[in-house]
Amino acid sequence: MQNALIRLADCAMAFDGDVVLDNINLEIRDKEFLTLLGPSGCGKTTTLNIIGGFKKPTRGDVFFDGVRINDVPPHKRHVNTVFQKYALFTHLNVYENVAFGLRLVKPKLSEAEIERRVTEMLDVVSLHGFERRDSSSLSGGQQQRVAIARALVLKPRVLLLDEPLGALDLRLRKDMQNELKRIQQAMDITFIYVTHDQEEALAMSDTIVVMDGGAIQQVGSPEDIYNEPQNAFVADFVGESNIVDGTMPQDGVVEFFGRKFKCLDGGFAPNEPVDVVIRPEDVDIVPPGAGVLIGTVTNITFKGVHYDIIVDFHGFKWLIQTTDLSPLGAKIGIKLDPDCIHVMKKSKYSGMFGDYSSYSAEYDDISDVSVGIDEDTDYAE
Amino acid sequence: MQNNRAASKFRTALSKPSALSAPYVGWLAVFVVAPILLVVVYAFSKVPSPVYYLTRETGIVETVTRETVNAELQADDSLIITVTTEDGIAYPESPENAISLLSQDNTVLVVSRADATVVMTVRFEGGGFTFDNFGGVWKSAPVFLRSFWLAFISTVICLVLGYPLAYILARETRGIQRAMNMLIMLPMWMNFLLRTYAWMSILENTGLLNRFLSIFGIAPLHIINTQTAVVIGMVYNFLPFMVLPLYSVIVKIDRHVIEAAQDLGAGAGQVFRRVIFPLSLPGVLSGVTMVFVPAVSTFAISKLLGGGMSNLLGDLIERNFRGNAYNLELGSAIALVMMVVVMVFMYFVNRFGDGTEGAVMM
Amino acid sequence: MSRKSRFFGRAYTALILLFLYAPIFVLIVFSFNASKSRTVWVGFTFDWYRELFHDASILGSFYTTLIVSVIAAAVATVVGTISAVGLHSMKRRPRNALLFINNIPLVNADIITGVAMCLLFVSLGRVLRFELGFGTLLIAHITFNIPYVILSVMPKLRQLDVNLVSAARDLGCTWFGALRRVILPEIRPGVINGAMIAFTMSIDDFVISYFTAGSSAQTLSMTIYSMTRKRISPEINALSTLLFVVVLGLLLAVNIRSSRQDEREKIKHKT
Known part of the structure; x- marks a missing residue:
């Protein structure tokens, strides 16, 4: 394990008495792709701004390579940023946008050196031949690449990306995900990526930091985050989850809906109340007679690869993903393998998520509305 | 040290972009807000009326009312002023030896006669609240x-x-x-x-x-x-x-x-x-x-x-x-x-x- | 649109234009009139143009107008642009309060602004021992010009990407560097537009100048106004005709240029 390149120690931030960040402790390793994931207002952009130097934490310290950098202004940090909506300089063409930072380097770089580095960088982001184009005449994806080239040309050790794909359409977004990953590996530097899109985070990251309410909820690899969520918020925000109240009579056994199930978790006090997570794709549908639980299908949505069906168990509705069609109103049974049941400690999020009683087909779209301007984006300090 | 801190405070204030509008805020206060307030003040002020003060050589100051001052504009644009004081003496006694001087701001008149000089000051005294x-x-x-x-x-x-x-x-x-x-x-x-x-x-x-x-x-x-x-x-x-x-x-x-x-x-x-x-x-x-x-x-x-x-x-x-x-x-x-x-x-x-x-x- | 309604539309437009241009036409025609009469055409002459260039009072006031307008527009553009940047980065409440005060000279009748400033200058003059003149005239012009510049620059600032300054600082600029290298170039069209409006307003102003210039400084409008009490010399017609031709030329040039730009953009979009 490498040493931490960036360390946030007890960082807190408040605007006019509103706590935006609450005691953030985070270590970021060199050359990793780290994602800050969370809904809008969770503090992820503020965290990024603290690392970039655009905001000073009201409390706590920021270390870079072991040196405290709280008071180092943005342009003196080995960090550059790709902003939301790119923030390209529309009065300059592509070449001049990329050369902007190079022209400010002291001692002055020669024009030949600048040209060499700009051309090289435009090659990296596949924008060869776009030098003289007006930055405002480019497509969203191209503007995105200019923004990345502009930040990378200064050879930062860390690149910060603030929802960089938010303004692109779905297909372009997928392409750019791969592209970003490729660029990160080619440049061999650290990327810190902010997004509210869990799929993006799972697909690209080495490490995911899930945030909510100004606090870190969980840090881990994508697999950790998905398979072993630490609380109801993480379970719900990353992927779909059915979350029910339960208790742990003993290690390896969890009780919910009045029945006992085998599971792989342990380490709880006897009969401790817990949250139980069951991922919709882990549920096996069996004939009613063979099921441990029996419910009624109340809603079916065709999703292409599978069906999303809502099943009513004793008034509690679950989302189940299945490739077999069960007709509306049918009684079905389900089977739960021990490794499909994940048990979490109770938290302040218990009872808030994981219930599909009000499920509708637009659910996904509604939860995506949070795209947009995160927190206080005023550039006044 | 103290000085240093003040200087750095000043610098932070300057580095705030909103400080850029500070000069204009001052400008607005003097040339936009103050004039409007002056209109209001004038609208509620008494119209100044002239009060005439007579100072003789003896140093006695008298106030005379407007009615007792008589100014006549002559054909050659000079002003001849006669003042009747309360004791009934009129200055100047004869217009010929009167020199009247209207000062630039209309406030000082010098009236003299052969044997004595009387300085008359006219002050416009107004102010005070009125509807x-x-x-x-x-x-x-x-x-x-x-x-x-x-x-x-x-x-x-x-x-x-x-x-x-x-x-x-x-x-x-x-x-x-x-x-x-x-x-x-x-x-x-x-x-x-x-x-x-x-x-x-x-x-x-x-x-x-x-x-x-x-x-x-x-x-x-x-x-x-x-x-x-x-x-x-x-x-x-x-x-x-x-x-x-x-x-x-x-x-x-x-x-x-x-x-x-x-x-x-x-x-x-x-x-x-x-x-x-x-x-x-x-x-x-x-x-x-x-x-x-x-x-x-x-x-x-x-x-x-x-x-x-x-x-x-x-x-x-x-x-x-x-x-x-x-x-x-x-x-x-x-x-x-x-x-x-x-x-x-x-x-x-x-x-x-x-x-x-x-x-x-x- | 039907041809008939289009015809009526154009006829109506022509009538309004006739109304707008009739007096200007009269002015121009009588600048060539051989007599001083403003209604009877006697014969053609260039005399008034010749005399115009020897009339010290008209040329002097024209010169004053030009100087005041140029200085006032320049100062207002600099102050207004900088203040707009400052206002833009303020919190909403103080910003709106200041913008409200900023708008007072725009919303108020000119005569109110004029007499209010007249009162200020007279009162200050008593204390500081100065009289109405070129200085007070200039201050008045700057004061009513700045709001136009601010109103013209603010929307451009609002259109800017919120992260533009951060981006410039991230790439190595100081705050003022970002202002100079990024903000100002990005809002340049708004600044230029504001300067043009300010200059126009200054050239065109009569009422505020009338109350703030005193007797020592005379703008062209004031000279014309004092002439109307007797009879306006056709020299003024001549001067106006010359100005009209210059402005017409400028506007045509600007319009032709921008319509060419439009064409070019159209072509660009097609390819």
Whole structure:
């Protein structure tokens, strides 16, 4: 394990008495792709701004390579940023946008050196031949690449990306995900990526930091985050989850809906109340007679690869993903393998998520509305 | 150390971009807010009246009332002043040996006679709170009524003439729109006094219009020096202020909205009444404001075309500030009342349009 | 649109234009009139143009107008642009309050602004021992020009990407560097537009100048106004005609240029 390149120690931030960040402790390793994931207002952009130097934490310290950098202004940090909506300089063409930072380097770089580095960088982001184009005449994806080239040309050790794909359409977004990953590996530097899109985070990251309410909820690899969520918020925000109240009579056994199930978790006090997570794709549908639980299908949505069906168990509705069609109103049974049941400690999020009683087909779209301007984006300090 | 900290504090304050507007905030306070407050102060101040102080060689100071001072302007522009003091002695005893000197600021008069010198000081002593000036404003109520009435008529005429023009323009091709915009703005570059003066030569009794009419044997119209002439002058000067905001709003109305209305069964009249006009309301309000405010306060137009017959608010204020009726207090009171009435008017106009205030400029 | 309604539309437009241009036409024609009469055409002459260039009072006031307008527009553009940037980065409440005060000279009738400033200058003059003149005239012009510049620059600032300054600083600019290298170039059209409006307003102003210039400084409008009491010399017609031709030329040039730009953009979009 490498040493931490960036360390946030007890960082807190408040605007006019509103706590935006609450005691953030985070270590970021060199050359990793780290994602800050969370809904809008969770503090992820503020965290990024603290690392970039655009905001000073009201409390706590920021270390870079072991040196405290709280008071180092943005342009003196080995960090550059790709902003939301790119923030390209529309009065300059592509070449001049990329050369902007190079022209400010002291001692002055020669024009030949600048040209060499700009051309090289435009090659990296596949924008060869776009030098003289007006930055405002480019497509969203191209503007995105200019923004990345502009930040990378200064050879930062860390690149910060603030929802960089938010303004692109779905297909372009997928392409750019791969592209970003490729660029990160080619440049061999650290990327810190902010997004509210869990799929993006799972697909690209080495490490995911899930945030909510100004606090870190969980840090881990994508697999950790998905398979072993630490609380109801993480379970719900990353992927779909059915979350029910339960208790742990003993290690390896969890009780919910009045029945006992085998599971792989342990380490709880006897009969401790817990949250139980069951991922919709882990549920096996069996004939009613063979099921441990029996419910009624109340809603079916065709999703292409599978069906999303809502099943009513004793008034509690679950989302189940299945490739077999069960007709509306049918009684079905389900089977739960021990490794499909994940048990979490109770938290302040218990009872808030994981219930599909009000499920509708637009659910996904509604939860995506949070795209947009995160927190206080005023550039006044 | 202390100094250092203060310096760094100062630097942080400077590094705040909002500090850039600090000089202008000061400017606003001195040159925008203070003048308006002065208008209010003057409006409630007593008109200064002259008080005459006599200082004789003996050093005795007497105050004399206005009635006992007699100043006579001679044919050669010199001023001969006689003062009768309370003991009945008149200074100077004979006008011939009086030297009267009117100092630059009108406050010191030196009166001398052969054997003694008397210095007379005139101080304008005013100040003090009073409502009296508003009595003077009340006396000019007819002028208020006339001004608002003429401004109202002019605004309505501007709207009636300007709306169709703006509407027609908005439907024209881009090139024509551009050219017409230019043509409408171009006259504004000519001095408005001159353009108004040109109307004098057109509207005069022996003017160009009547000469033209006489070709067809039409009897000469008497327009100049009437309220009609003033209204023509106002409409002429302020019509562009109505057309431009109207045009810039109408041209932005989405064609699809009109088509949708037609699709839903609205006839041409209904489309206009229920869709186009409501959508153009911000432009209407903006135009009405931009015409009404200058129209109600104009003074040159009425002077030139009204021939002084229709005295308007602007003329009244002008005469109190720069003219022969010099009375800053009364002038301020009139200005204040006018400002308040206009503000109330605009408040209602804008409430009518609900938050569309200031929707369009230029 | 039907051909008939288009015809009526154009006829109406022509009538309004006739109304707008009739007096200007009269002015121009009588600048060539051989007599001083403003209604009777006597014969053609260039005399008034010749005399114009020898008339010290008209040329002097024209010069004053030009100087005041140029200085006032320049100062207002600099102050207004900088203040707009400052205002833009303020919190909403103080910003709106200041913008409200900023708008006072725009919303108020000119005559109110004029007499209010007149009172200020007279009062200050008594204390500081100065009289109305070129200085007070200039201050008045700057004061009513700045709001136009601010109103013209603010929308451009609002359109800017919120992260633009951060981006510039991230790439190595100081705050003022970002202002100079990024903000100002990005809002340049608004600044230029504001300067043009300010200059126009200054050139065109009569009322505020009338109350703030005193007797020592005279703008062209004031000279014309004092002439109207007797009779306006056709020299003024001549001057106006010259100005009209210059402005017409400028506007045409600007319009032709921008319509060419439009064409070019159209072509660009097609390819």
